[in-house]
Amino acid sequence: MSEKYFPLDRDTLEKLAERYPTPFYLYDEKGIIENVRRIKAAFSIFPGYKQHFAVKALPNPVIMKILAAEGFGADCSSYTELLLAEMAGIQGEDIMFTANETPAHEYQLARKLGAVINLDDFSHIEFLEKTAGSDRGLPELVSLRYNPGPLKEGNAIIGKPEEAKYGLTREQIIAGFALLQKKGAETSFPKRFALHTMVASNELSIPYHVETARVLFELAVEIQAKTGIRLEFVNLGGGVGIPYRPDQEAVDYQVLAAGIQKAYNEIIVPAGLHLGIHTEWARVVTGPHGWLVTRAIHKKEIYRNYIGLDACMADLMRPALYGAYHHITIPGKEHSPLSETYDVVGSLCENNDKFAIQRQLPKIDTAAECAAAGSGSGDFVVIHDAGAHGRAMGFNYNGKLRCGELLLRQDGSVMQIRRPETADDYFATLNMASLKDFK
Numbered sequence: 001m002s003e004k005y006f007p008l009d010r011d012t013l014e015k016l017a018e019r020y021p022t023p024f025y026l027y028d029e030k031g032i033i034e035n036v037r038r039i040k041a042a043f044s045i046f047p048g049y050k051q052h053f054a055v056k057a058l059p060n061p062v063i064m065k066i067l068a069a070e071g072f073g074a075d076c077s078s079y080t081e082l083l084l085a086e087m088a089g090i091q092g093e094d095i096m097f098t099a100n101e102t103p104a105h106e107y108q109l110a111r112k113l114g115a116v117i118n119l120d121d122f123s124h125i126e127f128l129e130k131t132a133g134s135d136r137g138l139p140e141l142v143s144l145r146y147n148p149g150p151l152k153e154g155n156a157i158i159g160k161p162e163e164a165k166y167g168l169t170r171e172q173i174i175a176g177f178a179l180l181q182k183k184g185a186e187t188s189f190p191k192r193f194a195l196h197t198m199v200a201s202n203e204l205s206i207p208y209h210v211e212t213a214r215v216l217f218e219l220a221v222e223i224q225a226k227t228g229i230r231l232e233f234v235n236l237g238g239g240v241g242i243p244y245r246p247d248q249e250a251v252d253y254q255v256l257a258a259g260i261q262k263a264y265n266e267i268i269v270p271a272g273l274h275l276g277i278h279t280e281w282a283r284v285v286t287g288p289h290g291w292l293v294t295r296a297i298h299k300k301e302i303y304r305n306y307i308g309l310d311a312c313m314a315d316l317m318r319p320a321l322y323g324a325y326h327h328i329t330i331p332g333k334e335h336s337p338l339s340e341t342y343d344v345v346g347s348l349c350e351n352n353d354k355f356a357i358q359r360q361l362p363k364i365d366t367a368a369e370c371a372a373a374g375s376g377s378g379d380f381v382v383i384h385d386a387g388a389h390g391r392a393m394g395f396n397y398n399g400k401l402r403c404g405e406l407l408l409r410q411d412g413s414v415m416q417i418r419r420p421e422t423a424d425d426y427f428a429t430l431n432m433a434s435l436k437d438f439k
């Protein structure tokens, strides 16, 4: 069992909504920091442990600054994400640049920022050298991304590694490091090497993650045996899951770290190697500490009973995209009987715009019902575990404007860290002159 929390009571939320109308994302600074410290404490058994928060999950530089103050770096995979890292004051090798199908200008920015560049393909060794090399050739430190293929079982969101587009095969990894070594001997760079993989997403199984580490450790030993290269670190990627469903169990960081340490002691220590352990988690870092806060605006009773929200799939698309479960609570009705069965839906002209399907919930009072009765403002509907891969995946289909983001500070105050979009934002990329000129 995992407990679902929400840090504000109904009255506080009602006051907050006067200042910042729903829908909005709310992130809990205290919850994030406490979680980060638990992660750090568990992984402190590895000297030089480094966590790079995957920016794509929650690309807000204020959040990244909170994480950076705790020693977390950033994992970026695009030009804009690199700029966000820079904005948050994250520099040099605290940035891991793990992109794929990477254009030259992205490598150039990554090099300018001194990021650790993690190559997704054998051919990118030459591509990086040609398009973003310096007079000393490649960067001092180069990382390669490994795809273990059929060695590793698949996972629901990412799929089977042998069907995944990412990374180099085992043979290519060995050949890649040999090539890097040859280039290093010619130009002096690179002279530091690292290995990366990312094979799962939202995976709650500790043995799965320990097995990933084991596969990388064995490869690190093989690389040393075949090329003489002693890797500086391995990056185990992200993919640690969160208990979206209340009956699921959160990953115990200490048990996970101990499992990885056991594999390290069995594989790396006897080989006489010293490997740094890096990770690039996101979901498990901020996911449970963010909520999409919405208001129930309409109720509709046809073949099923529907609750219509003021948010839609454009604000949070995971349920529609993967049928993902997101827990829902109604502030002020936490202890009410779950007497109703609703589909909780958004306003998109797409029938998969549903946050919950046939969900047992307390009886919900909508804004429309309250307006008709002349009292109250309708129930809030809080969608849990939206602090990662939530707002970030939003889009503008149907002319929908994405909502803003609020940060609940440790002292209880609230800071707006992203305003809601306006119609002007939506129109900003239109060339108005072409509209005027077009006949």
Ligand SMILES: *Cc1c(COP(=O)(O)O)cnc(C)c1O
Pocket (backbone or CB within 6 Å): 054, 056, 057, 075, 098, 198, 200, 201, 202, 237, 238, 239, 240, 280, 281, 282, 283, 284, 388
């Ligand atoms: C998405 C991603 C992550 C973060 O994944 P989580 O499942 O949120 O931990 C880390 N690394 C890479 C390369 C990614 O694509």
